[in-house]
Amino acid sequence: MTNQKALAPLSSSTSYDHKARLKAYFNGIGFERWAAIYGQGEVSSVRRSVREGHRMMLDQAGIWLDAQSFPANACALDAGCGTGLFSVELARRGFRVTAVDISTQMTKAAQTQARQAGVAERIHFITGDLEAVNGAYDVVACFDVLIHYAQPDFTQICTRLAHLCRGTLLLTYAPYNRLLATMHWIGGHFPRSQRRTEIQMIRGTTVQQILESAGMHIRHSVRVSKGFYHVTLVEALKR
Numbered sequence: 001m002t003n004q005k006a007l008a009p010l011s012s013s014t015s016y017d018h019k020a021r022l023k024a025y026f027n028g029i030g031f032e033r034w035a036a037i038y039g040q041g042e043v044s045s046v047r048r049s050v051r052e053g054h055r056m057m058l059d060q061a062g063i064w065l066d067a068q069s070f071p072a073n074a075c076a077l078d079a080g081c082g083t084g085l086f087s088v089e090l091a092r093r094g095f096r097v098t099a100v101d102i103s104t105q106m107t108k109a110a111q112t113q114a115r116q117a118g119v120a121e122r123i124h125f126i127t128g129d130l131e132a133v134n135g136a137y138d139v140v141a142c143f144d145v146l147i148h149y150a151q152p153d154f155t156q157i158c159t160r161l162a163h164l165c166r167g168t169l170l171l172t173y174a175p176y177n178r179l180l181a182t183m184h185w186i187g188g189h190f191p192r193s194q195r196r197t198e199i200q201m202i203r204g205t206t207v208q209q210i211l212e213s214a215g216m217h218i219r220h221s222v223r224v225s226k227g228f229y230h231v232t233l234v235e236a237l238k239r
């Protein structure tokens with residue numbers, strides 16, 4: 001059986017309004033958009049490129065994880081789990097998984113996905129703010145969540161993730177460069193129904209500083225680009 005426990009209301013000092021807007025977005029139109037991208041149905045070419053890029057990113061994260069050994073019954077946190085794609089992959093690898101998402105729609109979809117995959121009993125679902133999660137996890141994954149946060153929220157969340165991690169932290173961020181800024185601007189001219197979410201870009205040197213200040217050492221960092229999907233995937237280890 002899986003639990004769906006509601007966390008206390010958003011409580012951190014991270015911009016309350018911004019989180020409230022994200023929560024509303026990912027319970028509404030954002031849920032429809034991203035669930036379509038993460039699903040298997042027909043989508044536009046823009047969304048298909050995001051789907052394929054996201055798949056490439058998850059596959060790379062899986063390759064890095066598989067190259068390590070973890071204690072039996074190791075635990076993992078999927079922070080901002082969305083529809084649960086990586087939560088299921090973590091459970092299939094034998095982790096006891098905590099999957100948290102601020103959107104009720106997302107955790108519901110993730111639970112359905114976990115049930116269909118036959119791994120629901122290995123995943124504890126929480127609807128709430130990832131910053132309200134406590135504990136120590138062998139693996140913390142946070143994919144395509146930080147891309148929605150600008151400074152100083154980015155630093156605060158990233159630091160929190162590092163503190164929750166006692167082993168391997170896997171995260172993505174949107175790397176800053178001028179070409180991508182232009183592509184994002186072009187993306188803003190697609191029909192409203194096809195537009196991507198506003199993405200917050202950040203420099204790699206800033207991410208490195210944040211993680212090092214939080215006691216993490218970056219082992220791998222790779223750009224994943226496909227059509228309209230552009231992120232840097234990082235694997236950082238606790239020092």
Ligand SMILES: C[S@@+](CC[C@H](N)C(=O)[O-])C[C@H]1O[C@@H](n2cnc3c(N)ncnc32)[C@H](O)[C@@H]1O
Pocket residue numbers: 019022023026034038079080081082083084085086100101102103106128129130131142143144145148
């Ligand atoms: C683009 S989706 C990525 C989903 C998933 N990580 C994946 O890669 O398949 C971003 C997710 O982050 C969640 N999210 C954003 N801010 C959050 C927060 N502060 N706490 C928990 N979830 C959050 C959203 O609700 C949404 O489901």
